[in-house]
Amino acid sequence: MLWGFIEGLLGHACPGCGGPLDAPSLCRACRAELWPKLQGEMVYLGAYGRWGRVVRALKYGRRFGLAPLLARPLAEGVLQAGWALKGVAAVPTLLPRLLQRGYNPPELLAREVARLLGLPYRRVLRRRRYAPSQPTRGRARRALPQDLFAPVERVEGAWLLLDDVLTSGATFLRAREALLMAGASRVYGAFIAVRDPGALGPYR
Known part of the structure; x- marks a missing residue:
């Protein structure tokens, strides 16, 4: 409550709804909507139309402070x-x-998820080049180079791959392919x- 009060004094609105903060980082009403949605091999919190402001914050x-909440x-x-x-x-x-x-938002999230699950977080991948933002529709996977990401170490077993937003699925697909190249037997997604x-469909 104290941090919510301080954030309010600083002029911070709730990044989820734009209303006043009555709790640290995210108001109580928005916190009540934070529950996981499962589809196939993906877990996410909701549509970008609802949580886009949180992502941008x-x-x-x-x-x-949003990372541990999410x-x-x-x-x-x-x-x-x-x-x-x-x-x-x-x-x-x-x-x-x-x-x-100074930081990578998906990494902040991934470190917290790993801590909660009692699993190691590792920087298995590196990004080799720039790629433009993906369109909402069309899922233009082939528009991205196959070597967009590269593994930097070997892994084994099933891994969870975190990103802040799943747009067309193209970026996630390329990162997933690189993680499989690193030795992962299976890759699940979290956003x-x-x-x-439509990008939540199974990947081939």
């Missing part, structure tokens, strides 16, 4: 799904962007929000 607003329902979804995981990884960003921002529900 974490990604651009440096609202780091990680908890995602971890609960993983436990509900019963996935036997060996570790957790995140979709990486380019090094210049990481240096400029804050989904732009295109």
Whole structure:
């Protein structure tokens, strides 16, 4: 309550609904809507139309307190799904962007999820090049180079791959392919929000 009061004095509105903060980082009403949704081999919190402001607050607003709040329902979804995981990884960003921002939002989330699940978090992948934002529709996977990501170490067993938003599925697919190249036997996905529900279909 104290942190919510301080954030209110600083002019911070709830990033979930834009209303006043009555709890740290996210208001109580928005917290009540944080529950996992499972579809196939994916877990997510909801549509981008609902949680887009939360994603942007974490990604651009440096609202780091959101990461543990969002990680908890995602971890609960993983436990509900019963996935036997060996570790957790995140979709990486380019090094210049990481240096400029100072952090990678999916990594913040992935570290928290790993901690809650009692699993190791590892930087298994690196991003090799820039790629433009993906369209909401069309799922233009072939528009992205196959070597967009590269593994930097070997892993084994099933892994959870975190990203903040699933848009067309193209970026996640390339990162998933790289994680499989690293030795993962299976790759599950976790996201804050989904732009295109059709991108939640099974990946081949």
